[in-house]
Amino acid sequence: MGSEDRRLLRRPVSLAWRVTGLVGIAMLLVFLVFNWISVRSLDLHFAEMDEEELEVISNSVIKALGEMALEGDQDALERAVRGHHGVYYYVADSAGTTLYAPEDGPDLRRFVENQQPLRLESGQRMTVWEEAGHHYRGAVLRVGDDQRLGERYTIAVAMDIGVHLAFIRDFKRIQGWTVLVVMCLAILVAWIAVRWGHIPIRKANQKIRAITSSRLHVRLDPGEVPIELEETISSFNAMLGRLEDGYAQLANVSADIAHELRTPVTNLTTQTEVAVGQVRPANEYREILYSNLEELGRLNRMINDMLFLAQTENSPENIRVEELDVAETIQGLFEYFDAWVEDRGVSLQLLGTAGHVHADKEMLRRALSNLLSNAIRYTPSGKEVSVRVSQGADATTICVENPGPRIDPKDLANLFSRFYRADPSRQRKGDGAGLGLAIVKTIVDAHGGEVYAESDDTSTRFYAVFPLLAGDRRR
Numbered sequence: 001m002g003s004e005d006r007r008l009l010r011r012p013v014s015l016a017w018r019v020t021g022l023v024g025i026a027m028l029l030v031f032l033v034f035n036w037i038s039v040r041s042l043d044l045h046f047a048e049m050d051e052e053e054l055e056v057i058s059n060s061v062i063k064a065l066g067e068m069a070l071e072g073d074q075d076a077l078e079r080a081v082r083g084h085h086g087v088y089y090y091v092a093d094s095a096g097t098t099l100y101a102p103e104d105g106p107d108l109r110r111f112v113e114n115q116q117p118l119r120l121e122s123g124q125r126m127t128v129w130e131e132a133g134h135h136y137r138g139a140v141l142r143v144g145d146d147q148r149l150g151e152r153y154t155i156a157v158a159m160d161i162g163v164h165l166a167f168i169r170d171f172k173r174i175q176g177w178t179v180l181v182v183m184c185l186a187i188l189v190a191w192i193a194v195r196w197g198h199i200p201i202r203k204a205n206q207k208i209r210a211i212t213s214s215r216l217h218v219r220l221d222p223g224e225v226p227i228e229l230e231e232t233i234s235s236f237n238a239m240l241g242r243l244e245d246g247y248a249q250l251a252n253v254s255a256d257i258a259h260e261l262r263t264p265v266t267n268l269t270t271q272t273e274v275a276v277g278q279v280r281p282a283n284e285y286r287e288i289l290y291s292n293l294e295e296l297g298r299l300n301r302m303i304n305d306m307l308f309l310a311q312t313e314n315s316p317e318n319i320r321v322e323e324l325d326v327a328e329t330i331q332g333l334f335e336y337f338d339a340w341v342e343d344r345g346v347s348l349q350l351l352g353t354a355g356h357v358h359a360d361k362e363m364l365r366r367a368l369s370n371l372l373s374n375a376i377r378y379t380p381s382g383k384e385v386s387v388r389v390s391q392g393a394d395a396t397t398i399c400v401e402n403p404g405p406r407i408d409p410k411d412l413a414n415l416f417s418r419f420y421r422a423d424p425s426r427q428r429k430g431d432g433a434g435l436g437l438a439i440v441k442t443i444v445d446a447h448g449g450e451v452y453a454e455s456d457d458t459s460t461r462f463y464a465v466f467p468l469l470a471g472d473r474r475r
Contacts, residue, residue, distance in 0.1 A: 016191065016194045016195065016198065019190060019194045020187055020190045020191045020194060023186060023187060023190035024183060024186065024187040024190070027182070027183045027186040027187070028179070028183055031179040031182065031183065032179070035172070035175050035176070035179060038171075038175065039168060039171065039172060039175075042168055042171060043168060046161070046164040046167075046168070047126075047137070050126070050137045050159055050161060050164070051126055051137075053087070053159060054087070054126065054137070054138065054139065054157045054158075054159060057087050057089060057157050057159075058089075058139075058141055058155060058157045061077065061089050061091060061155055061157070062143055062155070064077045065077070065091070065143070065153055077091060077099065077100040086159055086160040086163075087157070087158070087159045087160075088102040088105040088106060088108060088136075088138075088157070088158045088159065088160075089102070089108070089155060089156060089157045089158070090102065090108035090109060090111075090112065090154075090155070090156040090157075091153055091154070091155055091156075092109075092112070092153065092154045093151060093152075093153055093154075094151050094152045094153070094154075096154075099153075105136075105158070105160070106129075106131045106132075106134070106136050106138075106158055107131065108138075108156040108158060111129075111138065111140070111156055111158070112140050112154055112156045115127060115139075115140045115156075116140070117139075117140045117141055117142040117154070126138055126139040127139065128161070134160055134162055135160070135161050135162050135165055136158045136159065136160060136161065137158065137159055137161045138156060138157055138158030138159065139156070139157060139158075140154065140155070140156050141154070141155040141156075141157070142154060142155075143155060197226070200224060200225045200226060200229065201225070201229065203224070204220055204224075204225060204229075204233065207220055208220070208236075211240070213247060216240060216243055216244040216247055217244060218240070219237045219240065220233045220236060220237055221233075222234050222237075261299070261302070264295040264296075264298055264299050265299075267291075267295050268292055268295050268296070271288050271291055271292055271295075272288075272292065274288070275288045302435070306435070308439060308442075319359075319360045319363065319446055319447070320360050320361075321358050321359060321360060321447075322358065322359075322360075322361060323356055323357075323358055324356060324357055324358075324359055324361055324364060325356055326355045326356060326357055326389050326396060326398060327350060327355075327389060329361075329364060329365060329368065330350055330368060330387050330389070330398075331350065332365075333365065333368055333369055333372055334348045334350070336369070337372060337373070337376060340376060341376060341385075344376060344379070344381060345381035345382055346376060346379045346380075346381065346382070346383055346384065346385055347383075347384045347385070348372075348376075348384070348385050348386075348387070349384055349385070349386045349387070350386075350387050350389070351386055351387065351388040351389070352388040352389040352390050353389065353390060353391060355389050355390070355391035355396040356391075356396065357396045357447075357466040357468075358447075358466075358468070359447050359466060360443075360447075363443045363446070363447075364443070366439065366443065367439070367440045367443040367444060367464060368398065368400075368464075370436040370437065370439055370440050371398075371400040371437075371440055371462050371464065372385065372387070372400060373436065374400075374436055374437065374462075375400050375401070375402035375460075375462070376402070378402060378404050378460075379402040379403060379404065380403065380404070383402070383403045384403070385400070385401070385402045386400075386401045387399070387400050387401075388401065391468075393468075394467060394468055395449070395465050395466060395467045395468055396465070396466050396468065397463060397464070397465050397466075398463070398464045398465075398466075399461055399462070399463050399464075400461070400462045400464075401459050401460070401461045401462075402459060402460055403458060403459045404459060404460055405457070406455050406456055406457050406460075407453075407455040407460055412453055412454075412455055415437050415453050416437045416438055416440065416441040416451060416453075417438060437462075440462075440464065444464050444465070444466070447466055447467075448467050449464065449465045449466045449467055450463075450464075450465040451463065451464050451465070
């Protein structure tokens with residue numbers, strides 16, 4: 001058996017066959033129960049009729065015994081059941097002497113020997129047995145307790161029930177064929193109904209198959225499907241919306257990457273062409289190589305940033321979370337930026353209460369480092385960059401604030417987008433290509449947090465919110 005065959009065997013049964021099969025099974029069970037009830041009722045009805053008939057026969061025999069005792073009519077027993085067909089009786093006195101026995105039919109003498117007597121008025125059921133290919137229903141009676149008969153007699157009455165059994169067999173056969181035909185019709189109708197009910201699904205599938213990367217804007221109409229599928233179609237439309245946004249973002253990122261990579265590659269190509277265009281002194285070659293090295297370093301940082309973004313977004317399970325002291329981490333970054341801060345003529349200050357977060361140590365340092373470097377870069381000389389830490393009931397908030405002009409609201413909403421520059425005239429010398437804040441957002445999102453920015457006429461503030469774990473919230 002091939003892998004394709006095994007896959008087909010493991011595949012769940014289709015909904016159409018499930019519904020059709022369930023309808024068929026339900027119909028079969030209903031008809032089987034109905035058939036059993038019908039046959040059972042018919043059998044009980046015939047049994048009651050036979051018992052009534054045998055009671056009449058037994059009363060006639062008892063009456064004939066009375067006539068024999070009072071009038072001495074010895075032929076009374078032979079006339080007892082005249083006009084009745086298919087009935088048999090046997091009479092014996094108290095000494096066991098046979099007074100009357102049928103010439104044909106069942107051996108009632110043996111029947112008397114094997115059966116306990118009963119009273120018809122007691123509600124006891126008569127015995128059914130088979131003999132010589134015939135089926136009989138009968139009973140053994142003891143009579144003669146009254147003075148009218150004079151002595152006790154044993155009476156066995158029986159009747160041939162072959163006609164009744166044949167009728168029941170024919171009824172069962174007809175009913176069986178009826179059940180089979182009705183069940184087949186029910187299954188066929190159920191299958192047609194299921195196929196008809198799947199028409200909206202097939203139409204939706206046709207529309208889904210027509211959706212391509214260039215037609216992600218297409219949406220399915222929830223009103224065209226049954227109400228049971230409305231939520232599914234709505235969820236599918238929402239998924240299409242996310243795919244459309246992701247595809248558009250991917251296209252934009254690809255275009256931005258191509259644009260950002262083109263500049264340093266062009267610079268490297270131009271400088272290399274100039275270098276090899278003519279013979280130059282060694283010091284000029286060295287300067288060109290240093291310049292190329294700077295561009296290559298910028299390319300390397302850009303590629304590393306893009307790889308980091310891809311790995312963090314696609315593999316959040318690789319994050320190694322531990323409890324970190326925020327103040328200690330920030331103080332370590334202050335020491336790291338100490339030389340740059342001194343060169344820029346700005347100062348750094350930590351404000352607020354110290355807090356802690358559960359985060360990946362290296363990722364947290366990278367996020368805060370990007371926020372600090374961004375703030376230092378755009379802070380005028382002589383001003384101060386402040387970092388405020390506050391811990392609430394559900395989260396720890398880190399705010400990095402730097403003085404400067406107001407950022408336009410339309411630019412503020414896009415600051416964390418890849419390759420976005422609020423001021424295109426500003427060149428990020430030696431620093432990436434607009435990926436720093438995008439990395440911050442990716443890191444905070446990977447930890448289940450939130451990042452946003454605010455700006456007014458005096459300063460710009462970047463907020464990184466890290467949620468606390470359940471155990472931390474109880475502290």
